[in-house]
Amino acid sequence: MRALALASRPPAVVSAIVATGLLLSCLALWLATGSAVVVGTYLGAVVVLGGAGWLMLRDTQVDALEAIAMPDWSVTVAAIDQADLAIAITDRAGRLTCANSLYEDNFGTAKPPPTLDADQPSRDALLRASRDAWRDGRADAGIIRSGAESWAAELERAGRGEDYLIWRFQRQASPDLIEAAIAALRGKLGRALDRAGIAAAIVDPDGFVIANSDGFALRATGEPADDLAHKEFVSYLRQDEEDRISWAREGKGGAPLTMYYMPVTDPDLADHAGADAHPSLMLLVDSGVGLGGGGGDLAAAVPNLEALLGQLPLGLAMADRDGLFLFANPAFMRAAGKEGELPPPYPSDLVVQEDKGALADAVRRFAQGPTTSGDVAVRLSAQPEEPVSLSLAGVRGLGDAAVLLGLTDTSEELRLKRQIAQATKMQAVGQLAGGVAHDFNNVLTAILGICDLMLLRHTPGDSDYDDIQQIRANSSRAASLTRQLLAFSRQQTLRPEVLQLPDVVSEISQMLKRLIGEKIRLQVTHDRNLGRVRADPSQLEQVIVNLAVNARDAMQSKGDGRGQLRISTKRVTAADIRAMRSEIVPVGDYTVLIVSDTGTGIAPDKLGKIFEPFFTTKEQGKGTGLGLSTVYGIVKQSGGFIFADSELGKGTTFSVYLPVYHETAEARQLREAAAKPAAPQREWAGGGRILLVEDEDPVRAVAERALTRQGYEVVTAADGEDGLEHFLKHDKFDLVVSDVVMPIMDGPAMVRKIREKRADLPILFMSGYAEEQLRNEIDISNMHFLPKPFSVAQIADKVANVLAESNAGEG
Known part of the structure; x- marks a missing residue:
């Protein structure tokens, strides 16, 4: 307590007291001993002990202050x-x-x-x-x-x-625009419209009135207090022989009307529904100067009308008879791509140079001619690529205002149109690629088969052996290109399994590190509780490798070649998909594979083309243009979706959405049956009678020679009708080997006729299309599949396995 009391005194007083006491004690010690050494020793000991005491006192003060400063959370x-x-x-x-x-x-x-x-x-x-x-x-x-x-x-x-x-x-807050519009129509906005001679009503998509202004009720029924909700809107209007509309209550002598309507929807929301799916605000104005039902100074009412219209989310503007802007609400400027800016002098200042004259003429025509309404297609200077529809309506009796203009924000609609056009183009290109790959596979089958037959007559060291091997190697390379085309067109053969994406990523992580090099850092992260997906693991590995190689090339071409490749998996629920409001991805649970890099990025004008076959952003000779098209085909054939986001100079991110696999009872039974140990397969001793049906002569010749060399008796046919005729003449065949797509009668049609005679006859189809696709389209039991192109050894082994399996079943 004394130490704290002393410390609480002013520093000057404390110092004076200590110094006086120390001086007096030193003087007393000198008088008693007369030794300077003793006095010096005493003085040093006092200084040391005093310093230690001062340090202890300071720590005590700090602890006390900290104790005082502890926070009081209740405050x-x-x-x-x-x-x-x-x-x-x-x-x-x-x-x-x-x-x-x-x-x-x-x-x-x-x-x-x-x-x-x-x-x-x-x-x-x-x-x-x-x-x-x-x-x-x-x-x-x-x-x-x-x-x-x-x-x-x-x-x-x-x-x-x-x-x-x-x-x-x-x-x-999330205000209800329809309720807000109804309240405004029944309040000051409705009264202002009535004073301006404009009858207004909100009508639902089925044509029934939701709410109306007093002026609308007065003109429609004669009673301004009438509530016309749930009444049919068109029942209050009539149309004459010249398609002019007027009030039904006023009969044939009624003044013609100009009607202007606008959907009641928030343009800031990503609402993909069309205008017909929303209620509409209907404005009816007399085509003549006398508006009726008004009253007061109409010109004085216009500023109030502008103030009220400025709060609506509908793009509305007014122009005078000279085409000058009088007013444009924020929604109109936002739809014109000029959000936050003041309206320009003329409406034509909002469009491209080529459309200025046409729009200016249209505004003057509606302002000075008969009171009509219509639409004009223009291209805005803010988005010159796509035309938009600008609505115009001539009005009378609003002072200087002569034209009412309406513009709807169509950016979302334009985006959807581009997506649909791109999807249609990709589908057409995919069909073309699949057809080309199928026909090319027939050519490669013949080349590979002839090379195999020639190699049987040559041994290593012969003058022609190396040349034949070179031809075969180039043919195999061409076959890999056709497989990429088939992957893009979603017609390749997949062997799907139920798996977890992190397992696939971990399998190839070491290979990816070698592929991208030491300058690029690989970062892999995984979300928790990921759902399983059903896909071909080898094809998924190809997807990851292709995306990683593209990312590596993009980062190596940027500065010192350093960068970061990030691969992650993410869990996306049905609620997340619903919140995305995507028109492409159906609502459901997904596991997402995300591959992002810090490379050069992709230009916006090229981003929509990157999945097209043979399109590449790399330098000439450094890319085939089939990598991303293969990725696209594999993802789509696996039931998934792929999206690319890129920013120049910052990098690119690819997101692959794969649906979570939910096992059905039938699939579980098939899985359990497949898990049971299979009976040992018998070896085929060889021999047998085979019906070979193929419309391509080179392929048929190679297959016939390959099977004949194995000891089979082969009967050939050039099409389905020829093959069926051979079978009906002599049905003692052990196997039918047939192409799928043939003129006149295709393979499946021929086989169905044959099965009417021999229900147990095994069938081996040869095709360049995907096995899974063919099995979905061809409902034939005991059917086997051999993908093209195939070698002599592959067709021989496949025929032997089919005959052995058939023989085992009979045994």
Whole structure:
């Protein structure tokens, strides 16, 4: 207590007291001993002990101050308890230190941020923001979704040691535009429209009135207080022989009307539905100058009308008789690609140079001629590639306003059109590639077969042996190209298995490190609780390798060739797909493979072409253009989807969505049956009578010679009709070997006729198309498959195996 009391005094007083006491004690010791050595020793000991005491006193003071400064969390909770903000505080260990009542009511305290109850993209955004906040002191996580609500999330680092994160969540309101439009029509907006002589109603897609202004009811029924909800809109209108419309209540003498309508929908939302799927705001204006039902100074009402129309999400603008802009609401400027800007002097200033004259003439025509309405196709200067429809309607009685213009934001519609066009083109190219590959496989089958037969007559060392081997090697290389074409056209043979994507990635991780080199760092991460997928593991490995090689080339061409290749797997639920609002990916559970790089990126004008066969962004001679087309075909044939996102100078990300496999009862039975040990297969001793049907002469000749050399008796036919005729003459055949696609009568049709006579006769189909595709299209039992191109040894082995299996079944 004395030490603290002394420490509480002013520093000058304490120093004076200590110095006086030390001087007096030294003087007394000198008088008593008369020795300077004793006095010096005493003085040194006092200094040492005094310094130690001062240090102890300072530590005691610091501990006391720290004890006084311990935070009182109850004060903090009271300070952050706000009605419009949900606030939470977490420490560096991620523990929830305190939270206000709004946070507890909406998120609870069991899961502190960033692991609170929200969808997966929101949790990912919160996790990224927390890392940024610890590093930079502040971060913005954007909009997150928890349940049916949306929140804007911000983070801030705080505390003496900056050991805490403050999380602020602000609820985002989602107004109902239709309800807002109905309220506006029944309120000030409706009264302003009535004063301007405009009858207004909101009509649902089936043509029934949802709400109406008093002016509409007055003109339609004569009673302004009438509520016409659930009544048919067109029942209040009539149409004459010249297709002019007027009020039905006013009969044939009624004034012609101009009708303008606009769908009631928020253009900022990614709503893919057409305009007919939304309610519409109908505006009816007399074509003559006398509007009726109005009253007052109409010109004075126009500014009020502009102020009210400015709040609507519908793109509306007004122009005078000279074509000058009087007014354009924010939705109109946003649809014109000029968000946040003031309207230009003329509507024609919003379009490309070639369309300026046509639009200016149209505005003057609607402003000065008869009161009609129509649409004009123009190209906006903000998006000159795609034309848009600009609606115009001549109006009268609104002071200087003479033309009402309407423009809808069509960016989403244009994006969908481009996607549909690209998908249609890819399908057509795929069919072409599949047909070319099928025909080319017949040629390669003949070349490979003849090379095999020639090699039987030559031995290593002969003058022709190396040349024949070179021809065969080049033919095998050509066969690999056709397999890539078949992969793109989704017609290759797959052997799907139920597997986990991380297992496939781990199998080839070492090979990928060798492929990308030492300068590129490979990072592999996997999500938890991934669903299993059904795909061909070897084909999935080819997908990963192709994407990794492309990423390597993109990074090596950028500066010093260094970079990072990131491969990750992610779990995407049906709720996540539904939140994406994708028109391409069906709602369901998916496992996503993500391959991203830090390379040069892909230009936007080339991004839509990268999956086309023979298209490449590499230098001439450094790419075939079949790598990504093969990836595309494998993914699509496996039932998945692939998307590419790229930014020049920053890199490219490929996302492969594979549907989660849910095993059916039938599939489980087949799997259990396949797991049982199979009976040992008998060896085929050789011999037998074979009906060979093939419309390509070279392929038929090679197959006949290959089978004849194995001791089989071979009867050949050039098409299905010829093969059926041979069978009917002499049905003592042990096997039918047939092509699938043939003129006049194809292979499956011939086999069905043959099976009417011999139901147990084994069939071996030869084809360049995918085995799985053929089995889905051909419902024939005891059917076997040999893919083209094949070698002499392959057809001989396959025939022997089929005959052995058939013989084992009979035995």
